[in-house]
Amino acid sequence: MFYKGFSPYEISMLKVAVNGYGTIGRRVARAVSLQDDMQVVGVIKARPDYIARMLTDRFRLYAPDQERLKVFEQNGLHVEGDLSNLLDEAEVVIDCTPEGQGEKNRPVYLKSGVRAVFQGGEESSIADASFNAYANYDQSSGKSMVRVVSCNTTGLARTLSPLRDSLGLKRVNATLVRRATDQNDSSKGPINAIEPSLGFPSHHAPDLRTVLGDIDVESVAIKVPTTLMHVHSVEALLEKPASREDILSEWSGFRRILEISGKDGRKSTAQVMDMAREMGRDRSDLYEIAVWKESVHVNGNTLRYIQAIHQESDVVPENVDALRSMFEVADRETSINRTDSKLEIGRK
Amino acid sequence: MFYKGFSPYEISMLKVAVNGYGTIGRRVARAVSLQDDMQVVGVIKARPDYIARMLTDRFRLYAPDQERLKVFEQNGLHVEGDLSNLLDEAEVVIDCTPEGQGEKNRPVYLKSGVRAVFQGGEESSIADASFNAYANYDQSSGKSMVRVVSCNTTGLARTLSPLRDSLGLKRVNATLVRRATDQNDSSKGPINAIEPSLGFPSHHAPDLRTVLGDIDVESVAIKVPTTLMHVHSVEALLEKPASREDILSEWSGFRRILEISGKDGRKSTAQVMDMAREMGRDRSDLYEIAVWKESVHVNGNTLRYIQAIHQESDVVPENVDALRSMFEVADRETSINRTDSKLEIGRK
Structure with a gap:
């Protein structure tokens, strides 16, 4: 594999x-399409909705069957072929199908x-490794099946792994206040209730251990009526004592962690997402984890x-890095730098 | 005034x-900054919040006083000067201050x-003319003080003025289901109630007449707990009978009216705004009025x-066109084409 760049x-x-x-x-x-070392050969869409109509300007459209x-x-709508035709063209597939569908697709990919690459909605057993670029980039090296952990687990892994590496982590206890559904969904609730996840711990604790290693983690999750962010x-x-300044200084070395302040108006997720719009990000996304x-x-x-x-969007850069780790075409720092x-x- | 283009x-x-x-x-x-025939000499911001910090990459920042x-x-934050310094540099000011502040600023501009150009939150008496590009572009021609009507009135004027011009309008009756607040605001409600505007008609009916002319209009407004769209x-x-197809065909000649369908998934404002994100629009905006x-x-x-x-965002192109009408530098069609x-x- 050669990289675009100065190579003749x-x-x-x-x-x-x-x-x-x-x-x-x-x-x-x-x-993926923005990277110099990878290209999208085609995408699968299940339904001929407005999103399908708008994607054909950018990507070759395939149907599941x-x-x-x-x-x-x-x-x-013009379709290039079905999943098997697309797999003939590809070296790797990023499975972004609804939760549980990845498990059904796995044997097709294997064959x-x-x-x-699977997403965090699937069980960790679907893959040879679970992935977070900061927490365990090298564990997916050379693997055939990798799972990028969920948005929430990615958020926890991002801010905790630098502390694990510099100060040591004895124990983690997280309360996740979750958005009800995504911004483009008008079919799900709750719309006027607070809904705790009644299993303990929530699935985030074991999920976090798949990327952060064997640490003591507990988590609870509570759903609230908002669509913007968790x-x-x-x-x-921590194993070692540290000052508040030590923590902020440690995080400042990691671009995917963004320090924000309520003092300049970023008091809630409403303003944090507004900041992303001001940044001019595609789809008004915020890839970084914002820490107050x-x-x-x-x-x-x-x-x-x-x-x-x-x-x-927080798992988007992780999916790109997961590919480079699997195909062993870049080390952790190189991949993260390229993606970022x-x-x-x-x-900012 | 010369225009950029083929002119030497x-x-x-x-x-x-x-x-x-x-x-x-x-x-x-x-x-404004995207247009070939106008430039932003500076912007005024009242508070040093995150938005102020992010604007200095794009515009020269001035303070109100x-x-x-x-x-x-x-x-x-580096500031170039205050309002009076900025007005020294400018030929025209677009007043986008909070509702009612425009009235206080008016004498300063006059002096x-x-x-x-004022926004629709101000009384119509603040200006020599109220403006909507489709409805009454020429009425602002040569005027010193112009008011772009509010987002809701703009929406009504957009879809009704083509019908006024082609088929004649005898009477209009509109029920406006209004969003509670904007996406970046977390201080206002209602968050779990439906709040009718108890004055009748709501201010939209008289406001619509400022741009559509002397037609019989009634309106009521009802606020609901959402932030995405009205x-x-x-x-x-109509004065003349018309078929459904006549109406759709009439609107199809106007780019700022966008025909959408629930059949391809655009069933609610959640998907309509998602479509805007797919369009890659700045800040994920939708300038067009979407008609189901x-x-x-x-x-x-x-x-x-x-x-x-x-x-x-629907009033954004109107503000640009208002400038061209006031300074008589382009006719209606030319201005709308340039802005669009x-x-x-x-x-799409």
């Missing part, structure tokens, strides 16, 4: 298929000899902080 | 100040000899339809 040799681009073009799929497809291919054509209240017991500076408190070895997670540069992460 | 002469750009950089101001500033200039400087249910009594095709019904001379209005081209309106 022919450029070889990793051929990526994106299966599913919903909230995550369409963002991941764009992020012959039956749905016909539905697209009946709706006047076609195409590697696969918010986490995190308590972490004022919420960072240290008492002895105990750290507390509050962070906001844009559930639609193309997505303009770290540009 | 020196380019003279209209010098525009933007007073107020909130929901409307920041969008108008960008839209010396006192607030000092507050900016104490917060480490400085700078023309002014939705209007409109009934219009299925909602268009004709019974004799009575037309009914339902439309969605993106309150944050730069804002990519009509590109």
